[in-house]
Amino acid sequence: MMRCEVVEGSVLKNLRAVQRPMGYDGDCFLVPGPVRMGQPCLDAMATPVMTARGAEFRDEMAKLNSGLRYAFNLSPSSPVRKSQSWEGEDGYKVIVVSGSGTAAMEMVIANRFRPNDLVLVPTNGKFGERVAEICKRFCNVKHLKGEWGRAFDLGEIERQLERKCYEAVLICHNETSTGITQDAESIAEMCTRHETPFILDGITSVGGMPVHPLEWNAEAVVMGAQKCTAGPSGIAAVAINQNFVERVETIRKQGDTNPLYYFDMIPALKKGDDDQTPWTPAINLVMGWSAALEGLQEETNDARWNRCAHMAKGVRSLFTDLGFELLADASGRSASVTAIMYPEGIDDTWRTRLKDEFNTQVIGAQDHLKGKMFRVGSMGETPVEEMVEGCVRMLECFRACGHELPAVDVAAYF
Ligand SMILES: Cc1ncc(COP(=O)(O)O)c(C=O)c1O
Incomplete structure (x- = not known):
């Protein structure tokens, strides 16, 4: 379902402003579980x-x-x-x-x-x-x-x-x-x-x-x-x-x-x-x-493990290159979920805008880290194209929230 099409005004306006990487225009559901179920399921x-x-x-x-x-x-x-x-x-x-x-x-x-x-x-x-x-x-x-x-x-x-x-x-x-x-x-x-x-x-x-x-x-x-x-x-x-x-x-x-x-x-x-x-x-x-x-x-275990690792690596490199900090020690960063600290001045209202205006969902933090970071899931059947588009929208949403970021070729990270 292309939920993007049924959401009013601001979503479409914001998405039109974003450079589209590979034509993925559905909702981006990049949560570390429960993940989207495929049609056969x-x-x-x-x-x-x-x-x-x-x-x-x-x-x-x-x-x-x-x-x-x-x-x-x-x-x-x-x-x-x-x-x-x-x-x-x-x-x-x-x-x-x-x-x-x-x-x-x-x-x-x-x-x-x-x-x-x-x-x-x-x-x-x-x-x-x-x-x-x-x-x-x-x-x-x-x-x-x-x-x-x-x-x-x-x-x-x-x-x-x-x-x-x-x-x-x-x-x-x-x-x-x-x-x-x-x-x-x-x-x-x-x-x-x-x-x-x-x-x-x-x-x-x-x-x-x-x-x-x-x-x-x-x-x-x-x-x-x-x-x-x-x-x-x-x-x-x-x-x-x-x-x-x-x-x-x-x-x-x-x-x-x-x-x-x-x-x-x-x-x-x-x-x-x-x-x-x-x-x-x-x-x-x-x-x-x-x-x-x-x-x-x-798909095979090997191919799925590789796809998850590939997406997580892309997310890590993209955000660290842009100056974001990752929570986990570099020695053990996960292939299925990436925890990214919010930059100064940004909190969970960013996530609300990401969902409401950019049709993209990631998840927040728990307990004492609530409001301080967000987590991006790279698991299940998520296609790489959805991850690329999701990242484009995340960056666009940061800009909309007043956090300046340079123009970046997101797809090149994947
Ligand atoms: C690593 C890990 N262990 C345990 C749980 C709890 O699982 P459930 O919510 O399916 O009971 C979760 C849920 O996110 C998890 O990620």
Whole structure:
């Protein structure tokens, strides 16, 4: 839909003044999730209802399981019912969760740890801090609370691991609140050396940048549909390895499980063999996500990771060349989201004007950074042309807000 055409006056006036790069004239939706869903995903969600336990739905579930294995960068499985679509040769299983990414993260933490366990959670933004908060509900936490946007102190993590007291290390892999991606490879190497399980919130990394559960020996990785895979909001998934499953089962046998019911992993593990979920599945969301994952498989992980990285690099170079400051340390700037500080004299009214007058949406900051910066998402199915046009409009909106900027060939950055 070309929303641009139905917005009155100022939008069209402002857009006409802008030099158009490649003819993209739709609305620019450059938000780090939920991202725009493609037509195949929307069409699949409009499928008439089917029974939750019949063969028809289990076919859909098998398709989704197989697509998820691809997105998680795991070994392939057949998208066919009764073929163990959720498993592969690498020992990982995927489990679909009805709920957003936070629900899936809670399911992992609540099932995997006993109330007396101690876990290590280094953080540098809101979503890492959320991981620590969830952990606090279910076990003990050593929270290495770092400044937002600063890279982790790997030496400190190593020193903590040398204490040999941690049941696991949990990180938010791609910190959407600050635009920093953690050095998961180095942390994984340390965890392997210290024989400490490693768990990742991969909610804005899986499908948007290289994630290697097997090579990183990750016990669990979580993803949310509405982010890099351009699926619907309200459904998520976890990939867990054999060690994770064994620990969950042992804790249950010992009678030391945290209180839980809906997110109990044991019934989910029983139903998975049968391409089923323990409770009524989010049927139409399953179909929508499955269609979105078909799109990912057509594009391929490599191509999507490259497109996201290419767009993020263009945004970074453009804005830093123009004198803007980025929040995240240069060593770990994200491929799926860029956090840009507002220049002096600009606040979130810029974002309101960008939306109302330039038909372009980015997102603001959270907590103490509210009103001080904006975040540009480069994930999902966003075409490069939309990112170029969105950046042209962002610059034009800054000029309209009184922030002087030189003329610049935006397209050349992409
Ligand atoms: C890295 C990260 N973790 C967790 C969440 C929370 O996910 P949800 O809102 O799907 O529960 C988000 C949401 O933006 C996120 O970006």
